[in-house]
Amino acid sequence: MKHNSVFAAVRDAAFKHKLLSVGTVLCAAASVLASLLPPLVLARIIDNLTGGMPIAFSAALLYFGSLALEGVLASAQETLLEMFGQRMTHMLRSEMSRKLTRLSAATLSAQNPGETAARFSGDVDTVEALFTSGVISMAADACRILSIFVVIAVKNTGLAILLLLVLPLLTVFTRHVQKRMLVAQLENRRAVAAISGQVPEALHNIRTIHALGLEEYMERRYDKRIGESYAAVEKTNFYDAIYSPVVLVLNAVVVGVVMLLSASGNAKVLTLFGMSVGTSVAVINYISRLFTPIESLGMEIQTIQSAMAGVKRIDAFLAQPEREMLAEEGASMPRGDVVVSHVTFGYDERTVLRDLSFTVKSGEQVTLVGRTGAGKSTVFKLLMGLYQPKAGTITIGGVDVSQITDRQRRGCIGCVEQHFARVPGTVLDQITLGDPRISREMAQNAARLAGLDATIDALPAAYDTPCSDSLFSQGEWQLLCIARAAAADPAVLLLDEITANLDAETEARVLEALRRASVGRTVLSISHRVYEKLGGRVIEIKALDEGE
Numbered sequence: 189m190k191h192n193s194v195f196a197a198v199r200d201a202a203f204k205h206k207l208l209s210v211g212t213v214l215c216a217a218a219s220v221l222a223s224l225l226p227p228l229v230l231a232r233i234i235d236n237l238t239g240g241m242p243i244a245f246s247a248a249l250l251y252f253g254s255l256a257l258e259g260v261l262a263s264a265q266e267t268l269l270e271m272f273g274q275r276m277t278h279m280l281r282s283e284m285s286r287k288l289t290r291l292s293a294a295t296l297s298a299q300n301p302g303e304t305a306a307r308f309s310g311d312v313d314t315v316e317a318l319f320t321s322g323v324i325s326m327a328a329d330a331c332r333i334l335s336i337f338v339v340i341a342v343k344n345t346g347l348a349i350l351l352l353l354v355l356p357l358l359t360v361f362t363r364h365v366q367k368r369m370l371v372a373q374l375e376n377r378r379a380v381a382a383i384s385g386q387v388p389e390a391l392h393n394i395r396t397i398h399a400l401g402l403e404e405y406m407e408r409r410y411d412k413r414i415g416e417s418y419a420a421v422e423k424t425n426f427y428d429a430i431y432s433p434v435v436l437v438l439n440a441v442v443v444g445v446v447m448l449l450s451a452s453g454n455a456k457v458l459t460l461f462g463m464s465v466g467t468s469v470a471v472i473n474y475i476s477r478l479f480t481p482i483e484s485l486g487m488e489i490q491t492i493q494s495a496m497a498g499v500k501r502i503d504a505f506l507a508q509p510e511r512e513m514l515a516e517e518g519a520s521m522p523r524g525d526v527v528v529s530h531v532t533f534g535y536d537e538r539t540v541l542r543d544l545s546f547t548v549k550s551g552e553q554v555t556l557v558g559r560t561g562a563g564k565s566t567v568f569k570l571l572m573g574l575y576q577p578k579a580g581t582i583t584i585g586g587v588d589v590s591q592i593t594d595r596q597r598r599g600c601i602g603c604v605e606q607h608f609a610r611v612p613g614t615v616l617d618q619i620t621l622g623d624p625r626i627s628r629e630m631a632q633n634a635a636r637l638a639g640l641d642a643t644i645d646a647l648p649a650a651y652d653t654p655c656s657d658s659l660f661s662q663g664e665w666q667l668l669c670i671a672r673a674a675a676a677d678p679a680v681l682l683l684d685e686i687t688a689n690l691d692a693e694t695e696a697r698v699l700e701a702l703r704r705a706s707v708g709r710t711v712l713s714i715s716h717r718v719y720e721k722l723g724g725r726v727i728e729i730k731a732l733d734e735g736e
């Protein structure tokens with residue numbers, strides 16, 4: 189199912205688990221009502237006692253029973269909320285991972301991986317907290333405050349008036365704290381996202397860091413980001429720390445004032461504040477019950493504030509445009525000439541390719557040459573359909589590459605790059621990429637074609653050996669890359685600098701594999717060595733600042 193906002197995911201989770209949602213709300217309502225009961229029972233017991241009557245066993249039982257009921261319902265509410273939160277985050281996480289696989293290469297390459305990862309972990313957790321200890325608890329607390337207020341108004345009008353004066357002040361104070369906290373929360377989330385991005389970045393570049401002695405620089409950068417996060421956390425902690433004491437002091441002041449007034453002896457004051465001993469015990473009990481939910485409202489505000497920051501960020505993530513998903517039915521595999529016609533392209537404002545045109549005949553082998561940064565690899569990315577040209581068309585066998593479906597693409601065009609992108613799993617998985625259309629036999633044939641079958645057979649579990657970075661040498665990874673591309677038997681093969689950084693012997697092995705893999709295919713390669721060894725036509729990609 190597709191949801192483009194946190195709200196839509198939550199709504200659907202609530203509908204999907206109707207019983208749980210209704211049960212949670214009913215349980216919260218029952219818990220509110222049950223919390224009104226104990227002070228009422230207590231008032232009756234005390235009034236009976238002061239009237240000289242003994243405590244009836246049934247009354248005592250009722251008092252303890254009502255306390256137990258209140259406790260049981262409160263914990264049931266918590267459990268149900270927890271369960272609902274789990275269901276909801278499950279739906280949200282599935283939706284986010286669906287989205288991730290549908291974002292275009294252009295969108296993803298413009299993002300900081302750490303920040304995207306933080307949306308899946310930290311942000312989703314805060315949204316879960318929005319339900320487990322946020323919205324519903326807050327609604328229940330608001331109902332609790334209102335119903336206690338009604339009971340107090342019935343029991344002691346003067347106190348209700350006093351509370352009407354105090355509660356708006358408390359609300360203003362709460363709003364103030366709320367706003368300050370949101371700002372600090374946002375700062376913190378930003379800092380945490382930057383911190384989580386730094387660890388994978390350091391791991392990825394660890395050799396460079398050691399080689400260039402950048403340890404201190406990386407440490408300073410990390411410390412700076414941690415410092416930013418601490419400063420933001422300290423701000424939220426400060427507001428959090430002052431909120432509770434203020435509420436507690438107010439509680440004590442209100443109780444004190446009411447007690448003084450009810451004991452004043454003034455007849456006028458007593459019409460408003462007079463009450464029996466039992467009622468006064470009940471009222472004190474209610475006042476503390478009134479301030480407890482107001483205090484936890486403060487906590488819930490913090491949860492909700494930080495979740496709103498999370499919701500905003502997740503919504504922004506879910507609102508990103510998706511790649512166009514073409515219908516697979518009835519699509520045929522395009523084969524034939526590769527035609528690049530009047531293509532203009534740039535990653536951002538800066539144009540990299542302008543009005544580029546060339547044709548590669550089916551079965552022809554060509555080499556793209558051009559100085560570094562001229563846009564050779566960019567031509568390959570456009571051929572793979574990873575980016576859309578700003579103007580012009582790119583077709584294979586007359587079909588625009590943007591119209592080639594995901595399932596067709598591997599069989600139509602294969603790309604061998606200098607860097608092997610390892611997927612989790614076994615050696616076999618590296619070649620099949622989990623594609624059910626590529627059988628084990630096809631994968632083995634591809635490895636044989638790449639001249640890697642003997643190396644793989646010598647591994648502890650041959651094709652079923654779990655793949656790790658140290659399993660193959662640089663040249664062998666290159667051969668595995670060729671096997672991966674050849675396994676789907678593509679009509680067009682793209683080779684991007686695959687023999688760079690290889691020693692002569694390994695290069696000969698890779699070129700031999702390429703020669704075998706190129707038979708009967710259209711091959712576009714970027715590499716002078718490949719051109720020298722395999723021959724073919726040369727197409728020059730001129731950098732835009734080069735003269736004609």
Ligand code: ATP
Nearest residue numbers: 297535536540558559560561562563564565566567
């Ligand atoms: P080389 O021979 O060094 O591999 P190239 O001809 O393959 O160079 P490209 O990798 O196509 O060059 O890059 C062409 C230009 O596009 C460069 O200026 C590069 O900085 C820019 N570029 C490449 N990839 C991106 C990207 N993902 N986002 C923004 N700019 C990019």
Ligand code: MG
Nearest residue numbers: 564565566684
């Ligand atoms: Mg390149």
